[in-house]
Amino acid sequence: MRPSTQQRLHRGIAWIILAGWGAFTIFLVLWVIMASLKSTRSLFGKPFEFPSSPAFINYSKVWVTSHFGEYFLNSLLVVTASVIGLLAVALPAAYVLSRGKFRGRKALLNFFIFGMGIPIPLLFIPLVVMLSEIGLIDTLTGLTLVYLSVSLPFTIYVLQGFFSSLPTDLESAAVIDGCSDWQVFWHVMLPLATPGAATVAILNFVGLWNEYQISLVLISAQENRTLSLGIYSLITSMQYSGGNWPGLFAGVTIVMVPTILIYIFLSDRMISGITMGGVK
Template sequence: MSTDTRAAITIDRRKGSGPTTRTTKSTGSDKVVGGISHVVLALWAIVVILPMLWTLLGSFKTTTEIFKSPFGLPADWNFNNYVSAWVDNNFGGMFVNTIIVVGCALILVMVLGAMCAYVLARFQIPGGRVVYYLMLAGLTFPPFLAIVPLFFILQSMQLLNTLPGLIITYVAFALPFTVFFLFSFFKSLPYEIQEAAYVDGASEWRTFFQVMLPMARPGMAAVAIMNFLGLWNQFILPISLNTNKDNYVLSQGMASYASSAGYALDFGQMFAAVMITIIPVLIVYVLFQRQLQGSVSQGTSK
């Protein structure tokens, strides 16, 4: 170890001083890298936050006010645009459809994906590696290439233009990523705990749901965030497989509203509809992020 390295790290081993403490001193290069990182992160935050803030302010304005003073504060803070978007343009119904489709698909894909990843990672079964590689192959398959086959499959199952049809399709496309993500996570869990559960008389189902699955909470939370974002923002699948306006989800409803209004588009209502679409994503992300951080800290402390 060099002299500079020894000088940068000091360890307090005094008797009775409690746990060992480690103090590090930042070098000049560390400060430069840290400063550049903070500048880049600040610029990135501005790029993300400013458009969202501008959209939020625009949702309280009229179209005339938006063009007259695009960066100014609204003259009248009211929720007329939100009420009009929610009721008059049926974004309330599309919001409910989206909650149903994404919620059911997310629950199914998390349960099925966790069970599949657990079996493939923890048990030696015939053809297990083939199934795993087929799941990996599903990650390389672009969704738009499957639109035509999916159309005829759902039509033959009488699920075309229905919410259950969308749910099944969402689960099919999200399952490979979920299995791929959770496979290595279940693989890394200690086998001693699983064997201890068997010794205590736990069945395979009880071992999975009461022992192994709680230990996989960090991975489950992380993949749930990514699946939720992907399913909520899905566009190509509903726009191709769901042409019934009564079953529209928010992503295709936004596109339909913008294209049908043409030059007579009410930008205030449009911005309000955008906020209706993105606010649930922000709320769910914050909630899952807190759970993820708590789970990671618990896992590292054990």
């Protein structure tokens, strides 16, 4: 059945909007990278020209002098540990909520859904008090636990929908063969859930990598700062150092590169995981 003229018009408008937005985004990313390779005078004098002699020293200064090397390692450690912990907790929990038959299952699932709607700023005071009581305030361990906690409702909700979309025939066959509930989950359902697990891992990694509010409240020591706090400290220092704009753009590029690479190389897997989880 051929699409009507109106459908083709709507599709064409949608493609134009998406193409325009994509081109604008690519332009901004390339301009930030280009600006990070200029001197301050060249940046303000000729903002849209390619640098004649790229100033890679801007990156070395930011990486060493502004401690972005330490911040990068902190972010990588905290975000990686948070994502691994999320998968370790959310995968079995989501499987039980999707397949288990027990009283209160629906209420428990609704409880996690409710947790997705709580504004993060409302948690600041309780988090500070709790972490201070257990001695984890201003530590990477405390920040990792908070990241894991606030990301858990969304992760369980997505994985529960994904597990619900998987066929039950393989489970039944495994039970008939004598597998326990844990063996069914580990050997049968978990391999099938790999696309969904990859999807939530990518989404959580990107979200936590760029997270700023929680780390600003919980982290104050310089040696524990993440990349987002490094950008903030760089902007603050510019008020007293004359404004190193190329250095700031170099820092922004360092923050952007990992997420851009993830989207470039893993976007197909993420999209397939989302679409598979939406099919019943």
